[in-house]
Structure formats: C-alpha cells, structure tokens
Amino acid sequence: MHVIAAYDIGEKRVAKVLKTFRKYLTWIQNSVFMGDITKAQLEKLKMELFEIIDEDYDQVLFFKLNSAKMLKSETLGKEFNPLDNFI
Amino acid sequence: MHVIAAYDIGEKRVAKVLKTFRKYLTWIQNSVFMGDITKAQLEKLKMELFEIIDEDYDQVLFFKLNSAKMLKSETLGKEFNPLDNFI
Numbered sequence: 001m002h003v004i005a006a007y008d009i010g011e012k013r014v015a016k017v018l019k020t021f022r023k024y025l026t027w028i029q030n031s032v033f034m035g036d037i038t039k040a041q042l043e044k045l046k047m048e049l050f051e052i053i054d055e056d057y058d059q060v061l062f063f064k065l066n067s068a069k070m071l072k073s074e075t076l077g078k079e080f081n082p083l084d085n086f087i
Numbered sequence: 088m089h090v091i092a093a094y095d096i097g098e099k100r101v102a103k104v105l106k107t108f109r110k111y112l113t114w115i116q117n118s119v120f121m122g123d124i125t126k127a128q129l130e131k132l133k134m135e136l137f138e139i140i141d142e143d144y145d146q147v148l149f150f151k152l153n154s155a156k157m158l159k160s161e162t163l164g165k166e167f168n169p170l171d172n173f174i
Binding site for chain 1: 091093095115116117118119133136137140141142143144145146147148149150151152153157158159160161162163164165
C-alpha cells in the first residue's frame with residue numbers, strides 16, 4: 001500500500017520519530033513522510049512510534065491508499081524531489 | 088476532487104498562508120489541510136498562495152485524489168477530528 005504520514009511531535013521526541021520514520025518511508029517535507037509499505041511494516045512502524053510519542057501531545061496522521069497511482073502530486077515553491085514510486 | 092495539502096512556510100508568511108487555506112480546505116494538523124475542492128477552486132487557491140509564498144524558501148505540496156473514498160486515515164496519539172467527507 002501507499003502511505004502519506006504527517007506528524008506534529010513535541011521537540012524532545014521529534015528526532016526519534018524522524019529516525020523511526022526514515023527506516024520505513026521517505027522524507028518529503030518538514031513533517032511529512034511518504035512511500036510504499038506493507039501492512040506488516042506499517043504495523044511495526046506504528047508500534048515503534050507508539051513507544052516514542054506522548055499520546056496527549058503528539059499526533060501522527062496516516063493516509064493510506066491502495067496504490068501511489070491513485071495520487072497526483074503538485075508542488076508550489078521549492079522543488080520537490082520526486083520519488084521513484086511517485087506519480 | 089479530494090486534496091491533502093502540506094506546507095513548509097517561513098514564519099513571516101505562515102499566518103497569511105493559513106488564512107488563505109482556510110477559505111478552501113479544512114485544517115487537520117499543524118501544517119496540513121484537507122478537503123474536497125473543485126479544479127477551479129484549487130487553481131484559485133494556488134494563485135493566492137503563489138502571491139504570498141517565497142518560492143526559494145517555502146513549499147506547498149498538494150496530493151490530489153479523485154475521491155476521499157480512495158483514502159483511509161488512521162491517527163496515532165491526539166484525537167483527530169474526522170471530517171464529514173473523510174472515510
């Protein structure tokens with residue numbers, strides 16, 4: 001499946017969250033990751049994030065699609081580095 | 088169409104960008120907006136944003152889908168207020 005993840009994380013925990021995301025997805029903007037991921041990998045990512053975040057203050061949103069082909073992207077401003085699997 | 092927009096905007100311009108987005112989409116996280124929008128409205132939003140942002144420093148990413156039904160969302164941490172058209 002294809003996932004866009006956007007997070008809003010307290011400063012103390014943001015570096016750990018970033019490091020965890022990097023293992024599974026591609027960093028595309030300040031607090032946005034994206035990429036193809038299996039259901040099992042996504043569960044693993046969520047469990048790892050769950051260990052780091054403070055549930056009362058932090059938030060991670062996942063937007064899940066069957067395929068990247070369903071998505072069209074567009075950038076305003078600074079160049080966006082298109083990913084291989086990004087249409 | 089359904090749109091997720093994520094922005095990374097310099098502090099001086101962020102309030103104006105937020106105000107502009109609010110006219111067209113729903114604020115769902117720190118720097119993420121979402122909602123149904125027509126092609127004409129999206130063009131209008133982009134033109135308005137283009138007047139505000141500094142192209143060398145700021146970035147707005149748009150992820151466009153035919154329908155919100157293609158998307159499944161999931162939240163980790165703080166509650167996410169689901170939108171009417173959000174599945």
